[in-house]
Amino acid sequence: MNNQKDLLTIGGHEFTSRFILGSGKYSLDLINAAVKNAGAQMITLALRRANGGKVANILDYIPKNVTLLPNTSGARNAEEAVRIARISRELGCGDFVKIEIIRDTKYLLPDNAETIKATEILAKEGFIVMPYMYPDLNTARDLKNAGAACIMPLGSPIGTNKGLCTKEFIQIIINEVDLPVIVDAGIGRPSQACEAMEMGAAAVMANTAIATAGDIPAMAEAFRKAIESGRTAYLSGLGRILNEGSSASSPITGFLQD
């Protein structure tokens, strides 16, 4: 196994890191240390935050060698998401866009149908579309057909730190859809990030877990290690669970002849 060649490719761009870091929930002056300790090469950015106004502009705090992943948070439907993405490109934030369309302020669950619509429009306009979605196989397929560069299913409701509540459904998407699957939202602990990677997720995105930790840069490092560890385990091929005793059921192949 050669880890040097294990690259994450999204929309033709290659990354050696499989940890996408959020930037939304902690002080701007910690971003640099968090990015460094996380080894992150991609960081999300809520476009609605990018206009500094009187306060500091988040863009000034993000290291220049890191790929920006502007998101459309705030969008309530496809039309709004498309508009936000276009503004983001005009502001020079690049071609990447993470689609977040949320019309439920309580649980903040993404609207899959609108996300498909927005993906189709933006992919046609040349964006590298990374859609955040509720893990549903049909939606994942539709997103792929619409031109998504990856699939970003949620592990549990955003901000809850509850981990892989949707594990079975994420696994189905990993098994069935030939795109990088990046587990986004809900991952609360490094062990959960590790588990997602063991399942075959291509990357993990985390924000709240780091933002709410006691020591933000240290937690960013813990996540990096967990994600690398899970990836290595996945590539190594997990061993089987050894049974202590064999299950006794009567043979059913005794009928065979010749």
Add this chain to the structure above:
Amino acid sequence: MEERINHMEYLPGMEVIKSEIMDKVISYRNEYDKDNYTDEDVKCALQKDVLSPDDFAALLSPAALDHLEEMAQRAKVETNKHFGNSINMFTPLYISNYCENYCIYCGFNCHNKINRSCLNTEEIEHEMKAIAKTGLQEILILTGESRYKSDVKYIGEACKIARKYFKVIGVEVYPMNTDEYAYLHQCGVDYVTVFQETYNSDKYETLHLEGHKRIFPYRFDTQERAIMAGIRGVGLAALLGLDDFRKDAFATGMHGYLLQKKYPHAEIAFSCPRLRPIINNEKINPKDVHERQLLQIICAYRIFMPFASITISTREREGFRNNVINIAATKISAGVKVDIGSHDEESQHAKGDGQFEISDKRNVEEVFNAILEKGLQPVMSDYIYV
């Protein structure tokens, strides 16, 4: 002998669809090294909920033969999970045995001197009436591969008649273009089966010497054309024993797997025919594919694609079939007559000879009762034509 045509080049009139599946399957097949798998690989595969292509390859390897009992147990669990105790019953109806192909292992081949016949619509109706009386509701209409003697319209007419007597209609005829499948679908067809025979195109070339069947890629893309035309389900198979049966079984499984991946709504069905002796050729016999190996393949299909339908052929003996439906097969034929025009007992004699020899000659009632005796449930129709 005159020069044979290039088997990889389409003939005029053959529709070309742009599909990547054939190349993928061939490359999977080429890379499959059956001796590369260990006991441990097999155990690992059997422990997974969802198997990867590599796990499937392990289950088809010689190493897995030592785990046949475990495979059968796992297959039985999967079958139960997806199908309960249902076993679908059907019968094939051969309406014509004219064929324009020269496939050296097949009794219908155009150089084999057998009695040829093509039922007219009246005879087809008689045969179908006779079959419907047995209680069957699913029929598989078969012809030899002659576009001249059994054209699409003729097959369509047979299907229209079948709709009067049956709920589920499948066809196993020569590969067609999308518009032709769309027409057959209008006539009532929901299932299309075509066997690739072997997925080794070099070997294929040496077995299919004349006729349109010689064109390997056109045959390969059949299922995809059928799905594109709105056909609900497609059947595939390798004729086990023609070439390395493990590689061919692997390719068959991967073909089904990739079809399902590309067309998630399509129903996938596997058949598992072994070579059978044919009239006028005593040399043909299954090569290396004994019952153990056959069961291994059937179980591997089931564990790899738990939701797929698996049909068990009348080429196999009664005892094998009775047990395999209790493990992995979900569909069984009954009252099978491969000779042309032999269902209608009033007609006394068959009008045309059969394609191969069958082993299980039980009628519908006998198979029905055998299913019940296993604690299983015979199902006559599980589908609705819409």
